[in-house]
Amino acid sequence: MSKTYEDLSGAAGKARFFRPSRFEASEIFGGNPPRLVFEDETYDLHNISARGAGCLNRRPTDDEPAKAPGEHGLLRLTQHGRELFLGTARKARADSGSGIVTTGFELESNRFDLDWLIRENASILAREARTPVELLEPPIAYKTFCADAAAFLGSYLLRVQKFVGPIEGRLSEAERNDIARDLAASAETGWLDLVQEGNALVGDIHNEKQRRIGYKSYTERTVTQMLLAGPGWARCYFKPAGYPGDYKIMNYGYEQKPEGAGVAEKFLHLLGMSASRAIITRMEMVASLVCDYANDRRSGNGDEFTITSVGSGPAREMEDILSGTPDDVRWRMNxxxxxxxALDYAFERIATMPDRDRLNVTGLNISFREMLRPSPDNAAFMNNDIIYSSGFVDYLNPLLAQRFIKRLYDFVKPGGQVIVGNVNNLSTGMIWPLEYITDWTLYFRNEEEMKAMAREIPDAKVSVISDPMEAVYFLVVEKPAS
Structure with missing residues (x-):
């Protein structure tokens, strides 16, 4: 039954104050948004509306202080040195968290013409030619490998085009999913062989910055372009959340389900997920280590263990932790x-778990840098049995990683453990699909580099173990019992 105008309630609270629609910059600008310049400060554009823009920047805390919120000045949008917009604006806000500075700008007398900006930005990108001298071209062996990878993908996409394309409009969603699954299963062994070959080819040059840039650029111009129709590949590459590894990408890896409109998109997505199953084994491994700790130390008298997950994402491991420990074991979880x-998703999922009553969960939306500083807020982390981080230290340079591990170690009680997962640099890992195909930059560490993260903790028991796929190492740092 339709409602009368008297029945329509409108919005409540702050939502009553209308704001123009806001769009993710990476999405509407095809993965290459313009830069935002406010006076003499340069920002990475994250989202935009007709009236303003939001920016995300990773900025060390000891940088020169930026202009304070409330200041007025000239705002420009530029692409490859060409000016797309010039107008006056006010810095409306600036917040720091997790090593990221979030800044909002409000236009004063102008408006962004988004349709024109999108077209002009695309036109500049299309016209701008990269000169060959800017890059070190990879050797013929790597180019041949990329050609083989492209031909492999092309052979399957051609099958879809020839045999499925003429009838795809008559297929149901379930039928499209089934065909995509069959194709991905057929291609999986060959694709994983190519991934291992790619890992081996880039492993020797990965630490040479100029060569790495050249290899990455060539890979993006060849292999990446064939994969971007797959939703998982596109999200990893374009990073609509402003950074890689957001919880939706993690959920793609956990769920291993077809995504996309057509069979080709679904097939490419599933192919990408086959190479990311280490996300699952990593989650299962950290859950197993936590369960082993609790099962070895439980008294059988209703024990409660306190654990903290840093960079928790969707916190899928909690189901395995609950199922892997007896019913009388309770958990206090940060x-x-x-x-x-990500925290919203995790809390919603945890609320549906059968053993939810064994779990007391607290969510903390704070910066890892805040964890490094002495603060009353850090009292929540004291006397943990285990603090673990499955995929966060991968983003930290060696010195910062050492500081971070030492800080986590300070938070665990005697006999407690710090458990940290990090992608490895082996041919069995994910260095080629992550770094070279999707521009997902991480520290791919070897076993000695894992141990080096605990170098500043001389009294600890330190070990490094691998997940079953040999794609992720785990550093386990145990504090001596008192």
Whole structure:
């Protein structure tokens, strides 16, 4: 039954104050948004509306202080040195968290013409030619490998085009999913062989910056372009959340389900997920280590263990932790993440778990840098049995990683453990699909580099173990019991 105008309630609270629609910059600008310049400060554009823009920047805390919120000045949008917009604006806000500075700008007398900006930005990108001297071209062996990878993908996409394309409009969603699954299963062995070959080819040059840039550029111009129709590949590459590894990408890896409109998109997505199953084994491994700790130390008298997950994401491991420990074991859990949406998702999922009553969960939307500083807020982390981080230290340079591990170690009680997962640099890992195909930059560490993260903790028992796929190492740092 339709409602009368008297029945329509409108919005409540702050939502009553209308704001123009806001769009993710990476999405509407095809993965290459313009830069935002406010007076003499340069920012990475994250989202935009007709009236303003939001920016995300990773900025060390000891940088020169930026202009304070409330200041007025000239705002420009530029692409490859060409000016797309010039107008006056006010810095409306600036917040720091998780090593990221979030800044908002409000236009004063102008408006962004988004349709024109999108077209002009695309036109500049299309016209701008990269000169060959800027890059070190990879050797013929790597180019041949990329050609083989492209031909492999092309052979399957051709099958879809020839045999499925003429009838795809008559297929149901379930039928499209089934065909995509069959194709991905057929291609999986060959694709994983190519991934291992790619890992081996880039492993020797990865630490040479100029060569790495050249290899990455060539890979993006060849292999990446064939994969971007797959939703998982596109999200990893374009990073609509402003950074890689957001919780939606993690959920793609956990769920291993077809995504996309057509069979080709679904097939490419599933192919990408086959190479990311280490996300699952990493989650299962950290859950197993936590369960082993609790099962070895439980008294059988209703024990409670306190654990903290840093960079928790969707916190899928909690189901395995609950199922892997007896019914009388209870858990006090801190989930720490920079992404509020990830915490929302985790809490909603935890609320549906059968053993939810054994779990007391606290969510903390704070910066890892805040964890490094002495603060009353850090009392929540004291006397943990285990603090673990499955995929966060991968983003930290060696010195910062050492500081971070030492800080986590300070938070665990005697006999407690710090458990940290990090992608490795082996041919069995994910260095080629992550870094070279999707521009997902991480520290791919070897066993000695893992141990080096605990170098500043001389009294600890330190070990490094691998997940079953030999794609992720785990550093386990145990504090001596008192």
């Amino acid at each position: 989930l720490v993440d920079q992404e509020p949406a």
